[in-house]
Amino acid sequence: MSSSKWIAAMGAVVLIGFPLGLYAQHVGSVAFSGEYHFFSGTVGEKGPPTKKDVKVGLSLSGALALRMYQSMGSAAHIESCGDGDDDLRLRGDLLCSRNKLTGKAECDVGIDLHSGKSVLSIDPC
Amino acid sequence: MADDGYKEGWPQDQAALPDTSTNWTLSKALRSYADTVAPAFTPENSSLNLVLDKPAMADIDWTGEHDPANTGAAIYTGLQPYASDPRGPAQDGSDGSGAQLDAHAKPGWIQLSQPGTLEAGEDGSGYYTYGTTPGGRPGSAYQWGTLRTMQVIGAVADRLATGDQYTPFGVGNISLSDGAATGDHKGHRSGLEIDIRPARTDGAQLPVTYKDPQYDRAATQRLVDAFRGTGQVGAVYFNDPRIGGATPLAGHDDHLHIQLKR
Numbered sequence: 375m376s377s378s379k380w381i382a383a384m385g386a387v388v389l390i391g392f393p394l395g396l397y398a399q400h401v402g403s404v405a406f407s408g409e410y411h412f413f414s415g416t417v418g419e420k421g422p423p424t425k426k427d428v429k430v431g432l433s434l435s436g437a438l439a440l441r442m443y444q445s446m447g448s449a450a451h452i453e454s455c456g457d458g459d460d461d462l463r464l465r466g467d468l469l470c471s472r473n474k475l476t477g478k479a480e481c482d483v484g485i486d487l488h489s490g491k492s493v494l495s496i497d498p499c
Numbered sequence: 500m501a502d503d504g505y506k507e508g509w510p511q512d513q514a515a516l517p518d519t520s521t522n523w524t525l526s527k528a529l530r531s532y533a534d535t536v537a538p539a540f541t542p543e544n545s546s547l548n549l550v551l552d553k554p555a556m557a558d559i560d561w562t563g564e565h566d567p568a569n570t571g572a573a574i575y576t577g578l579q580p581y582a583s584d585p586r587g588p589a590q591d592g593s594d595g596s597g598a599q600l601d602a603h604a605k606p607g608w609i610q611l612s613q614p615g616t617l618e619a620g621e622d623g624s625g626y627y628t629y630g631t632t633p634g635g636r637p638g639s640a641y642q643w644g645t646l647r648t649m650q651v652i653g654a655v656a657d658r659l660a661t662g663d664q665y666t667p668f669g670v671g672n673i674s675l676s677d678g679a680a681t682g683d684h685k686g687h688r689s690g691l692e693i694d695i696r697p698a699r700t701d702g703a704q705l706p707v708t709y710k711d712p713q714y715d716r717a718a719t720q721r722l723v724d725a726f727r728g729t730g731q732v733g734a735v736y737f738n739d740p741r742i743g744g745a746t747p748l749a750g751h752d753d754h755l756h757i758q759l760k761r
Contacts (some may be wrong), residue, residue: 411682413635418671418694418754419706420635420683433682455686455736455748455758462685464749471685482682497694498749499686499736499756 406438413484417497431484431495439479443470455499467492604643604676608690611642611649611670625656627667627704629696633681641672641683644690647731648673648759652693655725668722669696669704671754691759697737698722708752709739716741719755726757733760 413420414427423429434442443463450463450470460471470481484495604610614627632638652670659665671694675681678688686692698718699707707714716739723744726732736756737745745755 409682411634415635415706416753417683417750418752419629420631421637422635431682452748455692455734455756460685467749469685469749494750496682497684497686497756499684499692499694499751499758 404438406434407436408432408434408438411495413495417494426488428487429484429493429495430487431482433495434481435478439470439481440472440477442468442481443472443479446470452498462498464498467494469494469496469498605678605690608643608645608674608676608678609649610639610676611644611652611673613639613642614667625660625665625667626652626670629669629671629704631672631683633675633683635683640675641687642670643676644673644693648691648693651726651729651731651757651759654729655722658725658728659721666698666702666718667704668698670694671696686756686758689761691761693757693759695722695726695755695757697739697753697755706753709737709742710752714739723755731759732757734758 410433411431412423413429413431414423415421421427446463446465446468448463450465452462452464454460454462459475460473463470468481468483470479472479482494482496484493485491486493611628611630628639628642629637630639630642632640656665656668659668672684672687673693674687674690678690680688687694697707697709698715698721699705699713700715700718701713703713709716709719719737719739720742723735723737723742726735727744734756735745735758736748736751737754738747738752739745740747748756
């Protein structure tokens with residue numbers, strides 16, 4: 375293969391493959407990082423999970439959390455009542471934060487496993 | 500912390516609580532007072548800002564020096580965290596004063612004295628604790644903070660008591676001893692944030708939301724006013740819209756978040 379054909383072939387790979395890669399990232403499954411914990415009660419009165427009350431708190435991190443934080447928009451901003459190192463965004467029971475110093479984001483939401491409905495999983499304060 | 504417009508301190512038209520009986524409770528006394536003499540409530544002229552025959556909060560030295568006129572401010576005088584205690588920890592992990600010691604504690608931080616170690620009516624027994632360990636298990640791991648924080652809690656307990664009569668208020672999470680981040684709170688790392696249960700009409704040491712029939716709004720207002728009256732509070736977060744001096748925030752139906760000034 376001549377050098378011109380090789381360059382053309384690589385160009386085609388880039389032109390076609392890169393958009394396809396982006397597309398796959400949007401519609402496919404992408405691994406993410408995070409932690410979880412089970413609990414009962416509310417964020418103000420947390421207790422161990424029981425037969426009658428069991429919720430799971432999901433704490434997402436990495437690129438997913440940052441994208442969620444950004445997608446929530448600045449209108450979701452709430453005043454930080456803690457140490458002030460985090461920018462907080464809240465919509466419903468979804469709380470996302472981005473650290474002002476590190477830029478890292480984290481998102482927290484809980485699920486009531488008896489109702490299937492969302493709950494707060496972390497105290498914003 | 501930005502000024503949220505709440506007028507701090509005790510009102511000028513202060514009044515004493517009615518005489519107490521042997522079955523006195525904070526809620527009963529407040530209702531009795533409100534039924535007879537209380538004017539319409541406003542944050543600036545709270546009918547619940549009842550002042551007892553005690554020194555003004557402004558006279559308290561919040562740096563920990565002993566003030567013989569105020570027992571609340573003196574509760575923690577002399578306590579030192581383990582890190583600066585040349586004797587090291589006692590065999591039972593305590594210094595004999597009711598406060599636990601922790602080698603990982605931030606310098607100057609101490610643990611809230613647990614009322615179980617005190618006799619009824621002693622200083623500090625105006626509150627009870629419902630703190631947890633990370634994840635929600637009962638425990639006292641989250642009840643560390645600055646000396647000033649403990650002074651404020653003690654002073655509020657003292658302020659709300661009449662003689663040896665009181666209905667203890669619930670003190671929840673403050674901070675872990677090293678101020679570490681956890682999955683339970685976005686804040687609570689400075690040793691200056693205190694979670695407090697709203698008051699209940701039955702005085703039970705149980706959770707309550709401001710929407711429950713057992714919720715005692717009058718006593719909760721007095722609790723907020725007592726904290727505000729220390730002059731040490733930067734903000735209070737709680738969702739009852741009829742409580743003066745508090746800002747609503749998600750997740751705060753069943754506890755008040757007290758943020759002390761830095």
